[in-house]
């Protein structure tokens with residue numbers, strides 16, 4: 001490499017895509033980022049990165065970046081305006097709506113992609129400064145189920161694990177989790193496991209992960225809760241449970257034991273479509289394991305009964321004492337880079353730091369730290385995402401501020417969602433790209449800086465707080481979301497309330513204080529520099545320790561966060577599929593991540609030619625050869641897939657990966673959610689993306 005092309009400095013920071021939170025070394029020439037490589041000594045990725053991480057710089061230079069505020073004019077076109085005009089319009093329109101229809105008539109939808117400090121500022125600004133009551137994040141689409149499952153079972157939203165557990169288990173159970181492509185660096189950690197672990201994959205599809213399993217259980221869609229109750233019964237019947245652990249550290253086991261007695265092997269086999277031998281083998285492998293870890297993600301979370309299914313997994317870990325020890329745990333894998341920050345500090349469902357809006361002591365504590373009057377803190381929780389969308393439909397919400405998310409692509413039952421967004425009096429979209437499906441519907445577009453153009457912290461799946469840094473200026477007039485929120489506060493007239501929130505690091509200091517005394521206490525961290533030097537720090541971290549970077553898992557002492565220190569067994573009757581196949585719609589459609597190279601609605605990843613090459617440009621649908629033959633569909637032919645709600649064109653991918661009677665379409669393609677069925681878990685309000693009834697035919701027939 002010629003000397004002129006060699007970097008003159010290197011800095012490290014965490015990746016801004018997924019919840020793995022890999023460390024990346026960014027190489028600089030005269031202060032400008034010119035290349036990156038995975039950090040070899042970062043405790044998360046140990047020198048590895050997936051294609052999205054390798055391409056993280058490329059997507060910043062896209063011609064599709066939003067670089068100037070845009071306002072829709074009288075003839076319906078978006079045209080550039082100054083930040084002053086944009087802010088004046090923002091305030092005039094949204095305050096006007098609130099004046100006419102009440103404070104609750106303006107809402108926001110945000111994200112798990114921005115740093116914790118920005119999320120916290122947004123939550124405080126909207127709820128304490130702007131009088132907004134309803135605001136939610138796109139984390140509702142991926143993690144809400146795990147949050148509720150943990151809170152009810154453990155007393156706090158606390159994924160207990162550390163990534164080293166992937167390497168220390170002798171049995172790894174993956175339920176509704178295709179980590180081989182969704183969390184590839186976690187999968188690499190599995191591959192490094194020296195104990196030759198048994199890998200059990202519970203998934204209707206023969207996913208990339210299932211292909212590498214020692215036992216794949218291709219169960220009927222959404223029969224997972226039934227299967228897990230059946231496994232619990234087998235473990236109990238054989239006395240393969242840890243009575244000491246159950247007695248000392250849990251409540252309600254006796255009720256659970258009586259409840260699962262009805263899940264006979266014969267019943268579970270009938271309802272799951274698995275053989276009795278497969279089910280029995282699953283239970284035996286759990287029994288044989290010395291260190292069994294249970295992992296789940298969207299296949300469980302995105303379900304009409306996600307919370308109780310997640311708790312059925314937690315129940316198995318509790319009853320076998322597989323929690324709090326190396327290589328064990330009931331472990332929900334998060335989705336977005338900072339979904340964990342959002343869960344604790346976005347101020348949507350929890351008051352900052354996991355506090356309760358309804359608790360007067362919590363309100364006083366937070367008000368004291370922030371130097372505000374506790375009366376400005378609302379006492380009620382926000383509506384969930386679906387309730388906000390429903391609120392627009394009912395005319396209760398007239399103004400919406402969307403930050404770094406793309407509901408016109410990603411929300412369930414997309415056609416209806418777009419129709420509802422169209423009814424708004426005023427839609428503001430703040431995004432780093434100027435061409436997302438939601439930006440195209442906006443009345444006002446606010447151009448935002450992206451990862452690498454601003455600083456802050458993110459919390460990854462194993463609760464590790466990592467640092468993102470500003471490597472380069474944002475293009476044009478784009479501003480960090482933090483600066484946009486501060487600007488809004490000034491124009492709205494509540495800027496004084498946020499005088500202390502002068503920089504992301506100043507906010508980090510405030511959030512440390514908010515966390516003090518809670519299960520997620522990280523008040524022992526001094527500052528950003530300490531995080532940087534330590535290679536990220538996992539919460540809880542209430543006091544400074546010598547081994548800053550050391551791993552830690554929760555519940556090693558068997559103490560949970562409920563008042564009596566015990567975890568709870570929770571269970572409920574499984575509910576049938578909300579939309580069963582019919583004569584008109586005889587297939588069950590599964591959706592999910594289709595590749596390691598794409599991310600969510602592709603807003604960022606489609607900006608990289610390398611990532612585009614790694615994934616088919618046209619939507620495709622996986623269909624079993626028997627079904628394809630019966631319908632005279634040949635590989636690569638265009639098909640029409642339709643549900644009660646809409647239709648799309650997709651090329652046929654004929655494969656045994658999908659069972660007969662089922663189809664699979666990746667979620668990254670724009671039309672996929674035209675088909676999905678808007679049903680929700682009753683406790684978490686998380687949408688059920690994973691099954692709906694559809695038909696498929698050759699195009700033109």
Ligand code: SF4
Nearest residue numbers: 015017018022050053
């Ligand atoms: Fe980034 Fe996730 Fe890929 Fe790691 S696995 S490089 S965090 S996208």
